[in-house]
Amino acid sequence: MNWINSVVRPKLQSFLNKRESPENLWIKCPETGEMVFHRDLEANQWVVPTSGHHMRISARQRLEYFFDEGTFETHPTPEVVTDPLKFRDERRYVDRLRDAKAKTGMEDAVLVASGAVKGDPFTVAVQDFSFMGGSLGMAAGEAIITGLNIARANSTPFVLFAASGGARMQEGILSLMQMPRTTVAIQQLQEAGLPYIVVLTNPTTGGVTASYAMLGDIHISEPGALIGFAGPRVIEQTIREKLPEGFQRAEFLQEHGMVDLVVHRHELAETIARICSVLMKRPAPGVAAPVKTPAADADGAGNAPPKADATEAPRT
Template identity: 75%
Template sequence: MNWINNVVRPKIRSFLEKRETPENLWIKCPETGEMVFHRDLEANQWVVPNSNFHMRITSKKRLEYFFDNGEFTKIETPEVAIDPLKFRDQRKYVDRLKDAKAKTELDDSVLVATGKVNGYDMTTAVQDFAFMGGSLGMAAGEAIIRGIEVALEKKTPFVMFAASGGARMQEGILSLMQLPRTTVAVQMLREAGLPYIVVLTNPTTGGVTASYAMLGDVQIAEPNALIGFAGQRVIEQTIREKLPEGFQRSEYLRDHGMIDMVVHRHDMKETISKLCNLLLKRETLLPELNEEPVEAEVSTEVAVTS
């Protein structure tokens, strides 16, 4: 027996070879520290079962959960100039864009799609926070406007899932121009009498909050989502007062009239569907009751007994 070949070498290989073990088998809840198996978390739409903490999800996952059978059609959006200001900080803006596109497999921070929600057509736009913090640039602005145009063409409600850190600084004034442009597009929906529903997810801040994210016919938010324009520390330093606990969270904003309702992710689809039916004055589909009742036949024959 050659013990070097049969024993020593396999042992050395086992130390040197990289073990292929799946990463992120367990995910830690940011709120309670609870460890949750990733498959259980995914099956629960990325809501931690015990703490009810709503974790961030990708735009594609959001659309799968929202549309019937997870089926939707992506809307192609207009191309825009890349890095028109030739911006550079620690890195070139074009390099940041390449990394974000490779990481998320998206063209930009907003994904627009159409599909069926409980049998009715719906147009939806979703901001993906993983793409440069969901920042609003020219491409994102064009995507939202194109989505609204499709909603106008198809005469469908338009649902906006917002998640953003604000305007994209690398595009400067060109980014800020998207705020009034998207606002005008929302007004077109209003004039056409089509519902515009906004769902504020964690976080929704900056210029996005100052524009289309606060213009919905109905303002919905996920539980404990961070929603605001400026950060809490900046506000406290400006007004020189201590702000209430959780004053920029969904529940606080609902209690003080800034948003209409806080809805669990599991109930989001049904809630939005009912709201759209109400706003469009759709009749609830009920079974037909036009058939005349069948009366029981009564025998008039008299039994003759011998």
């Protein structure tokens, strides 16, 4: 009896009370089905090492990966009316907003920040797909316009990371009005001679694609990103034809001239910094500016020519 109590019973209890592994310990690659340890994914900026599939990341993660040493300053954006149309479908719009804020820790779908990228100042706006599908509403529109104005005031390039399912239906026409408003702010930035770089991430669709996401000086995309106005299934049902393989994916759009570059997440910061250095006519990151030397004199000795005496009469 003593042996049963001291040995058998504890082993049975430990077997029955065995702790299960957390559900998020291993993550399945959407392309290959491979199970990847979550710490390996996090260390690789949420890019699957074997397949190269780019997982979705939050706005703050995006900023940490993009800015030097993950250091940046976020900017407050103007407050807007929370529920202008008193919208309700299966749930009230205000309840959906409250849940999205609790889930992401953000006030809305767009986060604006500034910091250094390869030593140069940048202003950045990031759409977070986790916040109601990154949908464009009044608050998101105000955030993007605020970011554009900050870039213009500080004479910095403006980089937009787009990720959206389109306009926010709960705000109706007020959401669609953000398309021309952001377009005007982009024109003002470009008139000031400042670069506007758009990074298209998975997915970028709807009214965002039909407005500010396609008005950049350079359009960059992450590999495999879905980009388009309407989804492939809707297009197939409309035209009643089978779409080409890879239709609306980043690589397909690059071949057809809609996207300029497809860049791996690890190389985004360096690529964008290099592009902006060219557009702003400044030395490339990591390259020292050329040192100006005095002009050589006529005999080639390298000495600067003597300054003319102000009292000397001009020669005729």
